[in-house]
Amino acid sequence: MxxxxxxxxxxxxxxxxxxxxxxxxxxxxxxxxxxxxxxxxxxxxxxxxxxxxxxxxxxxxxxxxxxxxxxxxxxxxxxxxxxxxxxxxxxxxxxxxxxxxxxxxxxxxxxxxxxxxxxxxxxxxxxxxxxxxxxxxxxxxxxxxxxxxxxxxxxxxxxxxxxxxxxxxxxxxxxxxxxxxxxxxxxxxxxxxxxxxxxxxxxxxxxxxxxxxxxxxxxxxxxxxxxxxxxxxxxxxxxxxxxxxxxISAPTSITGNNTICAGDNTTLSSSGGTTGSNVIDVWHSGAFDEAFSEGWDTQPYTTNQSTINSNNNGILNVTTTGGDPQINMYNLGSFDPSVYKYINFRYRVVSGTAGAAQIFFTNSAITGATAGYSVGKSLISDNAWHIATIDMSANASWIDSNITGWRFDYTGASGVTMDIDFIQLGTSPIVGTGTSLSVAPAVSTTYSVNRKGPSVNTTAISQLVTVNPLPIPTFTTQPDNVVIDSEVTYTTQLGQSNYVWTIPGIVNTDYSISSGGTSSDNTVVLKWLKTGSKAIQINYTNSNNCVGATATSSNNINVRNYGITKNGQKSSDPINSLNQYGAIGSGKSLSVYGEIMNTP
CATH class of the missing domain: 2.60.120 (Jelly Rolls)
Known part of the structure; x- marks a missing residue:
């Protein structure tokens, strides 16, 4: 490149x-x-x-x-x-x-x-x-x-x-x-x-x-x-x-859904500009800014335990002749380590098992490859192209002073043949190549894309993908314990859409709906037709078109039969109902059917 x-x-x-x-x-x-x-x-x-x-x-x-x-x-x-x-x-x-x-x-x-x-x-x-x-x-x-x-x-x-x-x-x-x-x-x-x-x-x-x-x-x-x-x-x-x-020129547009809900994914596509043979679109997570990029249109570096087979069309083909092969990339410039901390390279292990790569960095004090001043990265050996991204700040010494270069130990094994497309130092990791990228960011993230190829390294364009949080529905109104066949009201937030009311049982058998309860209603008025512990659930879509991860449940309430007063009248107030001992206002209520209920 x-x-x-x-x-x-x-x-x-x-x-x-x-x-x-x-x-x-x-x-x-x-x-x-x-x-x-x-x-x-x-x-x-x-x-x-x-x-x-x-x-x-x-x-x-x-x-x-x-x-x-x-x-x-x-x-x-x-x-x-x-x-x-x-x-x-x-x-x-x-x-x-x-x-x-x-x-x-x-x-x-x-x-x-x-x-x-x-x-x-x-x-x-x-x-x-x-x-x-x-x-x-x-x-x-x-x-x-x-x-x-x-x-x-x-x-x-x-x-x-x-x-x-x-x-x-x-x-x-x-x-x-x-x-x-x-x-x-x-x-x-x-x-x-x-x-x-x-x-x-x-x-x-x-x-x-x-x-x-x-x-x-x-x-x-x-x-x-x-x-x-x-x-x-x-x-x-x-x-x-x-x-x-x-x-060859940079892409001119990024298309795809740039506003998603937490947990969703989106596919971004790059287009426009001009491309050519051996040119790829390279995607970064974050704003694009690279301090250095080597595309191997030429091979200007000294090597150890390495045979350079070719560097055609911006691809360096190299075979290792020992267990510690190296490309010495010193004196590249002076780069702020607090800004530029990612080294990305594109590679393909043509034959052999590469194991891992290692980058030994240099600065004003450390002028050659030194133990303790490196970060490694496992490689995939399957004769397919891959991106290796190394966060060099994983080594605490990376930020000691401006970076001046590094020794690129592209593998640690002998008898390995590899293609190396490019190696770069930048502000962000590479997350994919090609004209499309599928992403599922947890928080709002900027994605950038540029083009790399033989003698090509264009500027980048960027797209912010906004991640909206999921709503957490709540009940603003819900009833306490009630007697059977009494109207109760449940209410959630106003101004949402696609309300989903989940009510246990069979309508008109276990409960009946007096009003509301549709996808456009933020309230439901219902009667419980059977006794026992009852709760409903609500979920909805908010103004960002996001749906709650799970439905929210109301408080459990107890639905009981009517009690009986000392005069033999039906009563919904347990305080005025006879208890199991025939007294008023204490103990467990006696229902109109003579059953003892688990409410005072």
Whole structure:
């Protein structure tokens, strides 16, 4: 992946696209400049067709949304028997050249068009190799850019003999000193953020930094044409190696339910921006802030008991040759240990059993790996990718002074082969990778996501997941002991929803409801139709749409039969009822049925 010092690293969140117009190409190299590190190729056409074939309706290449089609009259291009080449650019196939064959109505202009995904934000690069006619005029030579059918700009020349940036009317708006008919490499950069288009002539691709290019040969300020189609108009010459590519950029949105109830979970999904091969979305629990990140685009560290097999595409593949393998990552900087305490790394144990990793940290006083100044982490050895998160503050000495580096003992076993994707020091633990994350926080938590890949380490976006507590229903009104078939009232909090009243027994057999008791009522009035100990339960959904974890029970009350007075009348007041001895107001009541009740 990347370090902060990586040549093609990005720390901004904008989408970046690049237009590269390559015209003079002479040699074949092993560096694929069509897709620089940290970029995603949108479309490519290398003209891999049979020599001499008309390109009308040709449909090779990648990423395009249409085949080559008629753009003007009935004269087109055909494939040549050779292709162009340029130092530090890998080329494929042949080249497209002017075809004088007329298939209908013709003048001396050959033209074709092809559509691609819309490019209209960030920064855009578009690449081609060509040799054009010596002088511009009558609409050629031009590569015309269109957006939704409207011409927005182009590259070529409407007059004169030099390669130019063209406005929507195809007038030269910024001109280089490169001859149209000479073999040149032209790079045009469209910056939609700054509303500016720049052009370079013959840059050295071995040193040209697409993320931070040198001063351009021509600049058109206040001009940034969007495009989803290109039309090529020429009277002679040829063109090859057409590419459009975009910089890997940060996700632009996090979707998913961001308000949950305690005990629930939610799935967050990241989207937007641009991604590419070997690029992953990395999720953090907490705000994203990393002090250091090593992505192994290169391998600049000394090692012990380790054989570095490769570090391709930002993946370090290493095999241990002893029981104490080490990667010495000293002098990385000076990092506040009270702020940065998590070391996270992504790994895969390809073969062997890794056991555990150990990080020996260094500071101004401890300048080398020292016993007692480390924290370990068990590893999973199953040939699958995993994240290891180490809270370095588990060692009390971590906060002694600013951290300057560490020794990375990535395993403690010999004969283990591992892939290591990245290692970082940050403020928060990594909790997952991929475009979605399922979480169940106990308290409100911020989750952050950024993208990491070869020469890629974007900024992050964040989303707060608010955790609302569950309600605890209570009874604001409930009865004391009562006699059978008497109305009693139970009341809970007003203003809630989905009330759930749980009353034991069978309605109209054990109890009857006089009023309330529905899902919209905060009160119920009922009669108990049988004697004994009675209690009901209540639960509800509150204004945050949270439901109580358990229903709340009312107090137990005793439901008794009516007593009898000394005059033989039915009485609901035990004080005026006869007791088991025939006396009034003491002992156990005698019911109207002559039974002794367990109430005074």
């Amino acid at each position: 990347r370090t902060y010092q990586s040549k093609f690293a990005f720390k901004n969140g904008s989408i970046k696209f690049y237009i590269l117009c390559a015209i003079l190409l002479t040699t074949l190299s092993s560096v694929n400049a069509q897709t620089p590190p940290g970029f995603n190729r949108v479309v490519y056409e290398g003209f891999s067709y049979t020599s001499g074939t008309s390109l009308l309706n040709a449909n090779n290449g990648t990423g395009w949304t249409s085949a080559w089609s008629r753009a003007y009259q009935d004269m087109y291009f055909k494939t040549s028997d050779t292709g162009f080449a340029y130092t530090d650019l890998i080329t494929e196939g042949l080249k497209a050249e002017f075809d004088a064959t007329c298939y209908g109505t013709c003048n001396d202009i050959a033209a074709l068009r092809r559509s691609l995904p819309l490019q209209n934000n960030g920064v855009v690069y578009f690449q081609f190799i060509s040799v054009f006619e010596a002088s511009g005029g009558f609409g050629t030579p031009t590569i015309r850019l269109f957006s939704e059918g409207t011409r927005t700009g182009g590259v070529g020349a409407s007059s004169g003999s030099f390669m130019s940036i063209l406005d929507a009317t195809l007038s030269n708006t910024a001109t280089s000193t490169a001859s149209l008919s000479a073999q040149n490499l032209v790079v045009v950069r469209i910056d939609y953020n700054l509303n500016k288009t720049e052009m370079w002539i013959n840059p050295d691709l071995s040193t040209f930094d697409y993320s931070n290019p040198i001063s351009p040969s021509a600049t058109a300020s206040g001009f940034s044409p969007s495009f989803d189609r290109m039309d090529i108009f020429i009277r002679s010459g040829s063109i090859d190696e057409i590419s459009v590519f975009s910089a």
